[in-house]
Amino acid sequence: MYDEIFQRNKLYWGDDFQLYLKNKYVAIIGLGGVGGYALEALCRLGINKILIADFDTVSISNINRQLIALNSNINMKKTDAFKKRLYDINPDIELIVYDGFIDEENFKEIFTVKPDFIIDAIDTIKPKISLIKYAKENNINIISSFGAGNRMDASKLYVCDISEIQYKDNFTKNLLSKLKKYANIDKGIWAVASLEHAKNLQKIKNVEKIQKNNGEIIEFTKFTPASNAIVPAVSGLLAVNCVLQVFYGEFNSKAQ
Secondary structure: OHHHHOHHHHHHHHHHHHHHHHOOEEEEEOOOHHHHHHHHHHHHHOOOEEEEEOOOEOOHHHOOOOOOOOHHHOOOEHHHHHHHHHHHHOOOOEEEEEOOOOOHHHHHHHOOOOOOEEEEOOOOHHHHHHHHHHHHHOOOEEEEEOOOOOOOOHHHEEEEEHHHOOOOOHHHHHHHHHHHHHHOOOOOOEEEEEOOOOOOOOOOEEEEEEEOOOOOEEEEEEEOOOOOOOHHHHHHHHHHHHHHHHHHHHHHHHHO
């Protein structure tokens, strides 16, 4: 069945590269607007081993932009909703599921096998920094979403090294500053960034409480970003495009 599902892929890059993709292992951390579209694209490329991680459930406010969000699955865990969807796309897929909050304390539990690539679709700064730091220290390719919130124009999105981000909104400035301060990282990480200036008509501040898998309750403050169906989706697809180009480059290098 695998070969039949992905025969259109192979019309471009052939059997050998499709097999190369099948044997790759990619982790997606965060299954919201960016991560959801990235995840489905990975599955439809034929990558057969994927780690998915998210602590959240589907809410009605997700419906405007998140691939998995439907009125029929409100309050379902996002990991459960995606498991059902991905197995329906590729019954042979090997999914590793972590249903919980991600931080540096559980990376060893999550990454029992080293991924070939990590897509960071986390929307809070502290775990985002921890994940990027972990990937850098363990020599794992990672691409991080920087520019999906508070934007309307997906044509302004682009992929670059974090040292080459041109426009920095407050979130990006804060993230880059803390990456440098706490992890000594200011380059060598791919990012999906935006040239569009951030805009939000209303500052909505939320205090979220999350129970970790060990029972500990953590609390953090978030400002709700403006978001739509287009920009997060394109951001996720650009992240996967970066993954695909890296894998294709590796494959061609090994073939020579």
